[in-house]
Amino acid sequence: MIITKDAIIIGGGIHGCSTALHLCLAGLKPVLIEKDYAGRHASGVNAGGVRQLARDVAEIPLSIRSMGIWENIADLVDDDCGFESHGQVLVAENEVELAAFRARVADLNARGFTHEELIDGAELRRLVPAVAESCPGGVVSRRDGAAQPARTTTAFRRKAQALGATIIEGVAAANVRKEDGLWRVDVGAETYAAPVLVNAAGAWAGRIAAALGEPVPVETIAPMLMITSPVAPFIDPVVILRGRKLSFKQFKNGTVLIGGGHLAMPYQDRNETVLDWRKLSESARTVSELFAVMRNATVVRAWAGIEARMRDDIPVFGPSAIHDGLYHQFGFSAHGFQLGPGAGAVMAELVVNGGTQTRIGGLSITRFSNPSPSPST
Incomplete structure (x- = not known):
């Protein structure tokens, strides 16, 4: 069975859940695919730091954007997330x-x-x-401050689902490819298709990027x-x-x-x-x-x-260098929790509007060596 959605998001950490939520707020109906459960890895078990402090200059605009959301987090997800x-x-x-x-x-x-x-x-x-x-x-x-990571990620997941996102947990995304102008991902016996694919798969995202012809220096x-x-x-x-x-x-x-x-x-x-x-x-x-x-x-x-x-300790964030409709959102290098709310908002702007006022150029995948198109496109 092929199910068509407005966007496919691979990865159910705070970044994937935030992107799903903000895409719903923009009127889209995405599907989020998480091989375990939302927040199972980095997003649910980190220290919960909500900091602008001591960030790489390339991250600061995104961090500032995110801080404005954190200060009113309950208005967005109906939960204060334990933020202090x-x-x-x-x-x-x-x-x-x-x-x-x-x-x-x-x-x-x-x-x-x-x-x-x-x-x-x-x-x-x-x-x-x-x-x-x-x-x-x-x-x-x-x-700056701190919040409860598992509670926060769950709140974003819950609100995204309430606004119309399809959330699939416990089944891995497989056979990611582009066919007939749509991204397709197999999930068990079903196939999801969409014009947009967001690679927010955390420690597994590098494999997806490499399989699609955009290898980057990433380690687990x-x-x-x-x-x-x-x-x-x-x-x-x-x-x-x-x-x-x-x-x-x-x-x-x-x-x-x-x-x-x-x-x-x-x-x-x-x-x-x-x-x-x-x-x-x-x-x-x-x-x-x-x-x-x-x-x-x-x-x-x-x-x-x-x-x-990532090799340079800052994330890969933004559109693919070689594929239309593909966006990367990974490699947050042990300091991505605070960025999650703002990153989801910015990613939704990139998908819906084709651009954003938040300066993210220094986070582009293009900062790495010359990628080559994959045979599947």
């Missing part, structure tokens, strides 16, 4: 790091971006009172997270470090979520990860060195999600 805006703080552990942060903020200001603010030691300790006295300052993005990664036993309240903002990989936040119940970029071993085809406890212990030790209040906490649970990282 206490800011995010990038801590400088020494004067060398602070000097680098000062140069970055000056460069951003010169480009017209004002969301990052350099702070001295006194302001750092006002925002993060428990931080070590040796830290001389940092950078704050005051509108599995960022690790852990959560501790409760400790006395000591922090409101999300705190991140750059020199030593670390990010963490405290929940209302006193538990602390610790992440920051250390990786597990992914077994992509089995949907499994194996944790690296040595690297997790490094993260725990860094937290205890900077925050004495954490020294008696214990690790309760640890986990990892599977996602895609």
Whole structure:
């Protein structure tokens, strides 16, 4: 059976679900295909950071667009998604790091971006009172915050379905091809056809791109997270470090979520990860060195999600370089959660209007080596 839709979206993370929702708002009826369930991988198991802070310049316009949606998220998906805006703080552990942060903020200001603010030691300790006295300052993005990732992705999925999107979970998309001017994807015994195909398949998206003649340098990664036993309240903002990989936040119940970029071993085809406890212990030790209040906490649970990282650590986002009606939305490199709401809105604009006012040129697939058309088109 062939079922015709306005668009086919492969991948049910926050990006695919957000794109499905925004296409529905634009009057289209898409189908979203997810081989597991919405939010099964990166979108449902990340740290939930909602940050504009410390992003690549090429991502900033999309991040700013997304932040405007986050601040009114309940109006869009009928759920506040647990979003809280206490800011995010990038801590400088020494004067060398602070000097680098000062140069970055000056460069951003010169480009017209004002969301990052350099702070001295006194302001750092006002925002993060428990931080070590040796830290001389940092950078704050005051509108940033955090949300609940699985709840958020589910909210986008639920609202997209309520607005008319067809959601298929538990069956993988297969045999992606273009025939007679339409994209076709087999899903079990059925075939879906549409003039538009959005490749939002996360860690599996690189395979789709390569099969369609647009290979890109992408690898599969599995960022690790852990959560501790409760400790006395000591922090409101999300705190991140750059020199030593670390990010963490405290929940209302006193538990602390610790992440920051250390990786597990992914077994992509089995949907499994194996944790690296040595690297997790490094993260725990860094937290205890900077925050004495954490020294008696214990690790309760640890986990990892599977996602895609690009060679240059920024996503592939926008139209295909060689195929009409094909759009890529993947490779968010462990920092795509905040971008999800805005990316869906921008992708819908690209599909419906053929363009967008949000500057995304630096994220194009054309930044990689010369692609060649696949034989199927």
